[in-house]
Amino acid sequence: MKIIIMGSGKVGHKLVEQLAQEGHDIVVIDSNPAALQALVDTEDVMCVEGNAVDYQVQLEAGISEADLVIACTDGDELNMLCCLLARKHGAARTIARVRKPEYYDQLPFIREEMGLSFAINPERASANVISRVLIFPAATSIEPFAKGRVELMEFALDAGNALIGKSLVEINKRFSFRVLICAVQRGQEVFIPGGSDVLEAGDRIYLVSSHDELQSFFKEIDLFRSSVKNVMIVGGGKISYYLAKRLLFQGMHVKIIEQNMERCRELCEQLPAATVVCGDGSHEELLLEEGIQEVDAFVAMTGMDEINAILSLYAKTRNVSKIITKVTQLSFTEMLEKIGIQTIISPKEVTANQIVRYVRAVSASVADNSVESLSRLIGGRLEALEFLVEKKAPFTGIPLKDLSIQPGFLVACIVRDRELIIPGGNDTIEEDDTVILVTTRPHVKSLHEMLA
Amino acid sequence: MNGKMISHILYKLMGVEGVLLLIPMGVAILYGEESYLSFLIVAAALIVLSLVLGAKKPKNPVIYAKEGLFIVGLTWLVWSIFGALPFVISGTIPNFLDAFFETVSGFTTTGSTILTDIEVLPRGILFWRSFTHWIGGMGVLVFVLAIIPLADKRSMYLMRAEVPGPTVGKLVPRTMGTAKILYAIYIGLTALQVILLMFGGLSLYDALVHAFGTAGTGGFSVYNASIAAYNSAYVDGVITVFMILFGINFNLFYLMIARKFAQAFKSEELWTYLGIIASSVLVITINIYSLYGNVMTSIRYASFQVASIITTTGYATADFAQWPYLSQMILLLLMILGACAGSTGGGIKTARVVILVKSVRREMKRLVHPRSVSVVRMEGKVVEEETVQGVHTYLLFYTAILFVSVLLIALNGFDVTTTVSSVLACLNNVGPGLGEVVGPTGNFSTLSYFSKVVLSLDMLIGRLEIFPILLLVIPSLWKKK
Numbered sequence: 001m002k003i004i005i006m007g008s009g010k011v012g013h014k015l016v017e018q019l020a021q022e023g024h025d026i027v028v029i030d031s032n033p034a035a036l037q038a039l040v041d042t043e044d045v046m047c048v049e050g051n052a053v054d055y056q057v058q059l060e061a062g063i064s065e066a067d068l069v070i071a072c073t074d075g076d077e078l079n080m081l082c083c084l085l086a087r088k089h090g091a092a093r094t095i096a097r098v099r100k101p102e103y104y105d106q107l108p109f110i111r112e113e114m115g116l117s118f119a120i121n122p123e124r125a126s127a128n129v130i131s132r133v134l135i136f137p138a139a140t141s142i143e144p145f146a147k148g149r150v151e152l153m154e155f156a157l158d159a160g161n162a163l164i165g166k167s168l169v170e171i172n173k174r175f176s177f178r179v180l181i182c183a184v185q186r187g188q189e190v191f192i193p194g195g196s197d198v199l200e201a202g203d204r205i206y207l208v209s210s211h212d213e214l215q216s217f218f219k220e221i222d223l224f225r226s227s228v229k230n231v232m233i234v235g236g237g238k239i240s241y242y243l244a245k246r247l248l249f250q251g252m253h254v255k256i257i258e259q260n261m262e263r264c265r266e267l268c269e270q271l272p273a274a275t276v277v278c279g280d281g282s283h284e285e286l287l288l289e290e291g292i293q294e295v296d297a298f299v300a301m302t303g304m305d306e307i308n309a310i311l312s313l314y315a316k317t318r319n320v321s322k323i324i325t326k327v328t329q330l331s332f333t334e335m336l337e338k339i340g341i342q343t344i345i346s347p348k349e350v351t352a353n354q355i356v357r358y359v360r361a362v363s364a365s366v367a368d369n370s371v372e373s374l375s376r377l378i379g380g381r382l383e384a385l386e387f388l389v390e391k392k393a394p395f396t397g398i399p400l401k402d403l404s405i406q407p408g409f410l411v412a413c414i415v416r417d418r419e420l421i422i423p424g425g426n427d428t429i430e431e432d433d434t435v436i437l438v439t440t441r442p443h444v445k446s447l448h449e450m451l452a
Numbered sequence: 453m454n455g456k457m458i459s460h461i462l463y464k465l466m467g468v469e470g471v472l473l474l475i476p477m478g479v480a481i482l483y484g485e486e487s488y489l490s491f492l493i494v495a496a497a498l499i500v501l502s503l504v505l506g507a508k509k510p511k512n513p514v515i516y517a518k519e520g521l522f523i524v525g526l527t528w529l530v531w532s533i534f535g536a537l538p539f540v541i542s543g544t545i546p547n548f549l550d551a552f553f554e555t556v557s558g559f560t561t562t563g564s565t566i567l568t569d570i571e572v573l574p575r576g577i578l579f580w581r582s583f584t585h586w587i588g589g590m591g592v593l594v595f596v597l598a599i600i601p602l603a604d605k606r607s608m609y610l611m612r613a614e615v616p617g618p619t620v621g622k623l624v625p626r627t628m629g630t631a632k633i634l635y636a637i638y639i640g641l642t643a644l645q646v647i648l649l650m651f652g653g654l655s656l657y658d659a660l661v662h663a664f665g666t667a668g669t670g671g672f673s674v675y676n677a678s679i680a681a682y683n684s685a686y687v688d689g690v691i692t693v694f695m696i697l698f699g700i701n702f703n704l705f706y707l708m709i710a711r712k713f714a715q716a717f718k719s720e721e722l723w724t725y726l727g728i729i730a731s732s733v734l735v736i737t738i739n740i741y742s743l744y745g746n747v748m749t750s751i752r753y754a755s756f757q758v759a760s761i762i763t764t765t766g767y768a769t770a771d772f773a774q775w776p777y778l779s780q781m782i783l784l785l786l787m788i789l790g791a792c793a794g795s796t797g798g799g800i801k802t803a804r805v806v807i808l809v810k811s812v813r814r815e816m817k818r819l820v821h822p823r824s825v826s827v828v829r830m831e832g833k834v835v836e837e838e839t840v841q842g843v844h845t846y847l848l849f850y851t852a853i854l855f856v857s858v859l860l861i862a863l864n865g866f867d868v869t870t871t872v873s874s875v876l877a878c879l880n881n882v883g884p885g886l887g888e889v890v891g892p893t894g895n896f897s898t899l900s901y902f903s904k905v906v907l908s909l910d911m912l913i914g915r916l917e918i919f920p921i922l923l924l925v926i927p928s929l930w931k932k933k
Contacts, residue, residue, distance in 0.1 A: 002625075025625040033836060040608055041517070046625040 001025070001363045004066045004091070006052035006082050007073035008035045011097065011122075014352035015070060016043050019359060027061045052082045055089075064090040068117075068362065070355060072097045084114045093117040093362060095355055101238070118358050122351040127242030129350055130324055133343060134228045134297055135211075135250060137322045138218065140204070143375045145386045146415045146434050151211055152182070152375065152384050157203045162221045169195040177217045178422045179209040182412040182438040183382050190381045190440055192410045206377070208412040208436065210420050228252060228296040228322060234281035234311055235301035236263050239326065239347065241270065243299065248273045255290060257281040282307050284314070297322040305329055312341045361386075364445050371445070372434065384412070387435045387447050395451060401425030409450035412438045453930060454519050456510035458526070465527050467502025468596050469534055470495045476538070476583060479657075480576025487574045490541035498534055518923075520609025522930065525920035527592055528912055532556045535584060544577050549901045556908040558584030559592070560915035561796060563671025563766040563883030564874075564890075566897040566904070570676050575657065578674045582664040588915065589668025589698070589796035590638045591615060598631035613920050617793025618804050618839050618846075623706045637705045638796075642667040645694045652686045666694045669797040671766030671883040678768045678892070679756075688752055688769055692759045696729065699763035699791030701803075720831050721792050725762075725802045732758045732786060736779045743775065754779075762786040764798035766883020773891035780886055784873065787882045798881030798914050800850065807835055807843045849918050853910070854879060860906045864899055874899070878907040879914040 001024045005012050008030040016039060020026050026045040029052045030036050036047040050057035052073060063069070069086040071079035076098045083094035095118045098104055104121045111119060132142040136153060143152040157164055163171060168181055172195075183206040184193050191197075199205065207214060231247055233240050236258030244254045248271065255275040258264050264278040279286045281302060292298065298315035300308035305327050312325040324343045327336065336344055357374060364371040364385065373386040389396065395403055400411060400423055413436040414421040414429060421427055429435055435447060444450075473495035480488035515523070532555045539551035550566045557564045558581055570578070587595060591614045597607055607627040612620045622630045642663050649659035658674065665672050675681035679691060700722060707716035716722075736754040737747070744750045753770045760767045761783045772783060790799010810828045817824060828835040857875045864871070866889060873885030874896070884892040896904065913921045923929050 025629070027625055040622075042606060044607065044625070044627050046622040 001067040001359070002062070002065055003027070003068045003070065003359070004029065004058075004061050004063060004086070006030075006069065006071045006079075008032070008039050008047075009072065009074070010348045011072045011351050011355075012070075013039065014349060015072070015355055016045055018352065018356045020044055022356075022360070022363075024359070024363070027066075029057060029061050053078065053085060055085070058085060058089060066091045068093045068095065068359060070095045072351070072355075076100050076103055080110065080114055080116075083116055087115040095120065095358065097122065097351065099123055099238070118355075120351055120354055122347040123238035124242045125354050126239050126326075126345055126347040126350045127246060130239070130243050130299065130345055131246040131250070133324065134231065134247065134252075134322065136214070136218065137228055137297070141377075143377075143384065145373055145375075145384070145413070145436050149210060149415055149418070149420060150208060150413050150436060151214060152377075152412075152436075152438075153207045153214060154204060154377065155207070157199060157201055157205060159201045161201070163199050163205075164201050165198060167196050167198045168193055171199075175217065175220050177209070177220065178213050178420075179207055179217045180412055180422050182206050182208050182384075182410050183377075183440075185378055185382075190378055192408065192438065192440060206382070206438070208438070209422065213420075230291075230295040231255070231297045231299060232257070232287075232290065232292060232295040233299045233301055234287075235303065235308075235326075236260070236267050236276070237301060237303065240299075240301045241267065243301075244271050244274050255295070257286065257290065282311065287311075287314070287318075292318050292320065295320055297324070299324045299326075301326050303328075309336060309341060313339070316341075364443075381440065383439050383442065383444060385437045385439070385444060387437060389429060389431055389433045389435060389447065392431055393447065395447060396429050396431060399426050399428055404452040405450050406452045408440045409444075410438045411450075412436045453522070454510075454512060454515055457513055457515055458519055458523050460506055460508075460510050461523050462526055462530060463502050463506030464600070465592070465596055466498045466530060466534065467506060469531050470498030470502060472583075472587065473498070473535075473538070473580070476576050476580035479579040480574065483575045485574040485576050487538070487542040487544070487576045490538040491576065491580070493541060494534060494537045515606050515609055517609050518930065520606075520613045521920045521923050523610060524593060524613040524916060525912075525924045528559065528916060528920070529924070531592055532559055532908075532912075535559065535580075538580060539577065542574070542577055544573050547901075549904055550897075553896065553904045553908050554581065555584060556911050557878075557883075558582075558670065558672060559588035560881050560911040561585050561589050561668040561670035561764070561798065562878055562881040562911045562914075563665070564878055564907070564911075565672065565883075565895050566899075568895055568897055570674060575674075579657070579661060582661040582670070582672045582674070585668035585670030585672055586642070586664035587668075589670065590634060590702075594631045594634060597627055598635045601628055614916065615794060616798075616915075616917055617701075617801055618807060618843050619836075620794070621703070623703060633706055634702055637702055637709070638667065641694070641697060641705075645690065648690045648694075649687065652682075652684055652690060654682070654687065662691065663694075665767065666691055666765060667698055667796065669695065669698050669763045669765040669791065669795070669881070671760070673767065680769045685752055688756050691767065692756045695759040695763045695765050695767070696726075698765075699725065699759075699795050699797040701792040701794035703794050718831060721803045721806060724806055725792050728786070728789065728802070729755075729758055729762060732762070732782055736775075736782060739776050739779045757783065758786065761882060762789060762797075762799075763791045763795075764880050764882045766877070768884060768892035771891065771893050773886050773888070773893070784876065784886065787873075787876050787880045790880055800847070800880075803830070804843045804846065806830060807840060808847065810835075811840050811843070846918065849922070850879075853913060853918065857906055857910050861899075861903050864903055874907065875910060878910040881911060881914045 003019060003024050004027045005015055006029045008028050016026055020043050028039055028045055028047045031051055033049050036049055040047045048057060048061045063086055069091045071082040073079055079096040083096045086094050094116050096116055098119045099121050107119055139153045139155045141154045184191055185204040230253045233256045236256050240256055247254050256267055257277045257279055259280055261278050264276050268276045277290055298320040300311040302308055308325050312323045315323050324345060325341050327344050327346050360374040361371045364374055370388055371385055372388055375384045411423050414423050415434040473491050477488045477491035536551035536555040539545040540548050545551040545554060553566055593610050593614045611627055623633050624630055645663040646659045661674050704716045704719055733755045737750045741750045756769045757772050788800060790801050791797025793801045793803040814826050828840050858872055861871050861875055870887040870889045874890040877883055877885035888894060890896060
């Protein structure tokens with residue numbers, strides 16, 4: 001695909017890195033020649049210097065032949081204007097980064113009017129990622145599908161887990177939950193397990209189901225006890241707001257520590273159920289007073305990476321079981337992991353990942369069936385794709401056991417009229433279904449490919 | 453510095469040269485000449501070496517600007533050394549230094565020769581000699597980048613080090629795509645010229661060889677009298693037009709293919725280049741009119757020679773060493789000026805001259821209005837201060853190298869014209885100089901071997917725009933401290 005990226009900041013850079021590797025032709029527009037120079041030296045892309053809103057500049061970048069335009073400059077207004085112009089000049093799809101809540105709230109309208117294909121709010125997206133981790137602290141990662149109705153969850157089988165030593169058939173008999181183990185990573189090997197495969201300690205397994213089902217499943221296998229009830233958030237920025245809102249909705253107790261009195265008031269008004277404390281979160285005394293020892297999760301969300309890192313290390317000494325650290329500058333995350341900070345969230349990386357996910361889905365879409373969403377797991381060795389079955393096909397209406405599905409493919413989930421089906425041999429794929437396909441084959445573009 | 457990656461890429465490139473050597477081998481076999489053996493030996497050696505040594509990719513494939521310059525400099529040196537071997541093995545140029553000079557002259561598209569009688573050489577050997585022009589014209593690495601991804605995403609460092617001009621941009625997002633487009637245009641224009649030359653009665657072999665010389669703006673011919681051997685106004689005309697075409701920035705051809713004519717014809721460099729050609733032809737025509745006594749003949753010789761010299765091709769249809777001094781001096785200036793950036797021609801490049809003139813004009817303005825702020829503009833865009841500075845630096849180095857080379861060549865004891873013009877002819881990749889010895893009717897065979905090495909380096913310096921070669925010969929720039 002031909003992709004034009006406007007803005008070569010951190011998000012832009014991250015996007016270029018990912019997308020160029022996946023074989024897209026990329027043109028970057030930015031007004032800062034030094035940033036472009038750095039980019040063109042390290043990545044195989046073309047750069048155009050100038051204001052992204054300038055007609056001539058857009059033309060020079062080849063806007064009319066672009067399959068996708070991604071606007072991720074500093075300003076929301078600039079991004080939306082860029083996308084609007086790009087659409088007028090014939091760009092097929094546009095993505096804008098829109099972060100101000102005022103704009104984001106009226107997004108459906110803006111999207112319609114500006115012809116935006118996708119808008120991303122980095123703060124909200126980061127809050128979603130954090131809340132997913134907090135809701136299932138045992139999970140290493142969680143990928144939502146079918147507009148959040150289905151989740152694909154990765155977690156490690158540590159010694160003592162009830163699932164170890166059992167085959168999938170046994171697990172199905174013992175637990176009456178509609179949860180599907182769709183893939184297993186054992187050492188270097190990744191495979192889609194059959195009924196007789198036995199799980200071993202140290203395996204990483206991938207589960208598909210709805211959020212509630214997964215929750216009850218975790219309760220059953222006794223992993224749910226580490227669930228989070230009390231959360232302490234230091235720093236009351238936008239991410240904290242979105243995060244608190246989601247966590248409160250899940251019934252957790254949320255305490256936000258924020259320095260600025262005015263901001264505290266605002267948070268208080270917007271989040272009546274949260275406890276808002278006005279004070280300096282980097283004071284040990286205050287943290288102890290507010291009970292850092294009793295919380296299940298600690299989220300460091302201040303504007304300073306260094307303070308976040310120190311606060312997280314401190315929370316670790318107080319035996320907080322789940323610690324999440326926000327890091328804005330992308331470098332050094334590896335080092336932070338080494339000194340014991342477990343979950344690091346970078347809003348810019350989250351933004352880039354979301355866009356990359358969308359781009360993959362778009363580029364995997366072919367005329368007769370559309371990929372709604374695509375996740376690449378374990379460094380691309382496992383793919384989970386969400387398809388919308390738009391019309392009758394050779395595989396519709398036939399029970400799955402009668403279809404000759406190739407090895408390496410698994411129909412993990414079917415969503416029909418908002419209802420979730422974990423398919424057995426007698427289930428069928430019908431028109432208008434949303435199908436989630438898990439595969440170990442790369443570059444699958446269509447559901448037809450699963451048929452032998 | 454990533455020495456492993458440098459040698460890895462170098463081995464791969466040696467293999468490519470080996471494969472390219474099979475083409476003149478085929479020509480030699482076609483004409484039933486024994487010289488095919490010399491190609492076979494060198495090609496086999498290169499391919500085997502490349503397969504054995506270049507098989508394993510180093511763990512760390514990351515290269516930076518320094519490695520890029522280094523690879524380009526080394527590649528040209530190594531290609532020239534191996535490219536010279538067929539001449540030595542076949543016995544056509546028994547001395548290695550002579551053969552090296554001839555091959556460097558080929559790859560750098562200079563066209564200076566040490567051969568006194570070209571016509572006695574086997575056709576396979578002569579084909580290789582001209583073929584080096586064609587490969588060197590668009591660039592050895594650009595050619596390779598078009599077919600194999602050499603350094604993954606950091607290949608821009610390689611391309612920038614080889615493509616001439618003050619700034620190097622891409623035509624399409626991918627380096628490989630850009631290299632492919634450049635070569636497609638190059639091959640297309642060359643093929644067109646071959647066909648047109650064949651209409652003029654040339655054999656396929658003659659047409660190919662001379663198209664190679666024109667396309668690379670090289671200047672090797674297979675006749676002692678160069679293009680004058682045909683004595684045909686049609687052939688002169690075709691070659692004149694194509695020399696001028698190959699001296700134009702290839703980006704403009706791409707814009708025209710993409711139907712962006714307005715953008716292409718807006719190019720300041722193009723109009724400056726064409727303007728200089730037109731005015732030079734006019735002055736020289738008037739100047740040499742008394743020599744030929746015919747307007748058409750004067751225009752024909754003047755335009756051919758101006759095109760040949762400004763694009764730094766170096767073909768000759770007339771012995772311009774016999775022309776009046778004014779004409780000779782104009783040609784000398786054109787040698788230095790050279791063709792457009794991003795073309796196959798040599799010299800300082802029109803773009804640099806345009807930037808230089810404008811920056812000088814700005815400095816003059818500053819003298820009068822010390823507080824004025826102004827930028828240098830070209831093609832309607834602001835030129836980065838760094839680019840302006842780069843042009844100044846380039847000119848400084850260029851002049852310094854010119855002076856040093858002139859001093860070294862002066863050891864031969866020739867007159868001023870010969871000494872200066874031989875250096876200019878090599879440094880700017882033109883080919884023939886002025887005067888009896890190195891002029892269009894002469895050759896470089898009488899120079900000392902020391903001079904030949906100096907001039908070989910000058911040719912490489914000129915083609916690669918100084919820095920890749922300079923880096924190789926100044927160890928303090930790459931040695932570990």
